[in-house]
Amino acid sequence: MLALAGAAGSTFAQQTLVVKIGHVAALSGGAAHLGRDNENGARMAIDELNAKGVLIGGKKARFELMAEDDAGDPKQGTAAAQKLVDSKVNGVVGHLNSGTAIPAAKIYSDAGIPQIAPSVTNPKYTRQGFKTTFRMVADDAQLGGTLGRYAVQQLKAKQVAVIDDRTAYGQGVASEFEKAAKAAGATIVKHEFTTDKATDFTGILTSIKGARPDVVFYGGMDAVAGPMIRQMKQLGIKTKFMGGDGVCTGELPKLASGALADGEVICAIAGGVETAQKPGFDKFKADFKKKFGAEVQIYSPYTYDATMAMAAAMVKAGSADPAKYLPVLASISHPGVTGTIAFDEKGDIRNGALTLYTYKGSERAELAVVR
Structure with missing residues (x-):
């Protein structure tokens, strides 16, 4: 006290x-x-x-x-x-x-x-x-690792594409996700790179579309993830989109300009409270x-x-x-x-706890708290 x-x-x-x-x-x-x-x-x-x-x-x-x-x-x-x-x-x-x-x-x-x-x-x-x-x-070892295992075990992903923004955070969480997904049995079909200030992802998303992934994971922040999700929709890429805590914000639906389908995004934040x-x-x-x-x-x-x-x-x-x-x-x-x-x-x-989320409408919806 x-x-x-x-x-x-x-x-x-x-x-x-x-x-x-x-x-x-x-x-x-x-x-x-x-x-x-x-x-x-x-x-x-x-x-x-x-x-x-x-x-x-x-x-x-x-x-x-x-x-x-x-x-x-x-x-x-x-x-x-x-x-x-x-x-x-x-x-x-x-x-x-x-x-x-x-x-x-x-x-x-x-x-x-x-x-x-x-x-x-x-x-x-x-x-x-x-x-x-x-x-x-x-940390990212827990956060990225949990998401990587979730992609394979819960979403049944066999082919996974990874994008990171080359920042310490983005690279770190993407690397841990990739390691865990591979260990769980997935194949990494693409690993592309962008920056934390990029706005046009046509090139890397076109490349990823050709690889036909079950899941696209992005290591970076919501300001980039939102436009990326919007451009994925424009290119007809229909797949689950995953990300860490930088993506998992209340602002993401707004940043995606209405392109967010219910259940399309699975993300996690480092932290969370139980009952x-x-x-x-x-x-x-x-x-x-x-x-x-x-x-x-x-x-x-x-x-x-x-x-x-x-x-x-x-x-x-x-x-x-x-x-x-x-x-x-x-x-x-x-x-x-x-x-x-x-x-x-x-x-x-x-x-330390992690909370897994998806989005329904414009609201973030909790899936589970894990430790």
């Missing part, structure tokens, strides 16, 4: 301790809606912490969110990380993308500042050996919509939980000094809206 200022009435208890929490995400570009969603989750936690009047080491803490835009670009990501380090933040929640979080992790590590990534799924992120690096969700967590999770979504006038996209509950877990570690350590609360964070067991927040020796979330 977080200690509250109201629990102590001494003058010392009322001294204010400013705690700076950095947040970095793509707030511009194709993933801006996801970046804003993440930032709002952190902002919601900050506002709640300040309303409660949390005590850290006997001082009333005032939390401040320092938000930066990395535009999903690795160079901007490292520049944003350095800016937060120079500002002497006490901790960082972010980044949104694997491609920006992986290089930024070294900057935070060198400065000794804890970093909790709410939505980063590339396994490399926590394989760099940094003690400051933590992840809130299952016991549903009431708290639903309350979070309702409170979020009331506060920001927007639906939860994907990962705002995880930025919220990351921020709360970081604050809980500071309270338990009696200090917001990164060197003092870092060991407490590494061994934390914090009850969050997404489940218990606890990390393994690499900094990965313990017992």
Whole structure:
């Protein structure tokens, strides 16, 4: 539990301790809606912490969110990380993308500042050996692997085409999907490449059409997946479309401009809540919509939980000094809206969940939560 200022009435208890929490995400570009969603989750936690009047080491803490835009670009990501380090933040929640979080992790590590990534799924992120690096969700090995097995075992796919956008995230999840699909008995008939800014896929989709796949898997984000699905329909490619969490958003039907058939897309997000967590999770979504006038996209509950877990570690350590609360964070067991927040020796979330979805009409429909 977080200690509250109201629990102590001494003058010392009322001294204010400013705690700076950095947040970095793509707030511009194709993933801006996801970046804003993440930032709002952190902002919601900050506002709640300040309303409660949390005590850290006997001082009333005032939390401040320092938000930066990395535009999903690795160079901007490292520049944003350095800016937060120079500002002497006490901790960082972010980044949104694997491609920006992986290089930024070294900057935070060198400065000794804890970093909790709410939505980063590339396994490399926590394989760099940094003690400051933590992840809130299952990684691509689990996510891509689960989707690859699902394609063969549930969708009965024998021939599979793969497309990735050459980003750290897109390549990572596509590679894991391909490995699992092959291991389950599928043949990879095509592996094509695009970019995270492409808009015309006629060439690669024509090539894929000739290979007659049962499933097309795309490793990348919804801003590219939507137009790709629309162009598949124009070319008469009638097959299941699969993707990871970058595809699996509330915006996908809109981005596909009405080309999404019911049950056509199967995707997964890293994370998910089971029956016991549903009431708290639903309350979070309702409170979020009331506060920001927007639906939860994907990962705002995880930025919220990351921020709360970081604050809980500071309270338990009696200090917001990164060197003092870092060991407490590494061994934390914090009850969050997404489940218990606890990390393994690499900094990965313990017992991470995945949620499989499809789309019906313009709504995302849950298929199953798996671990």
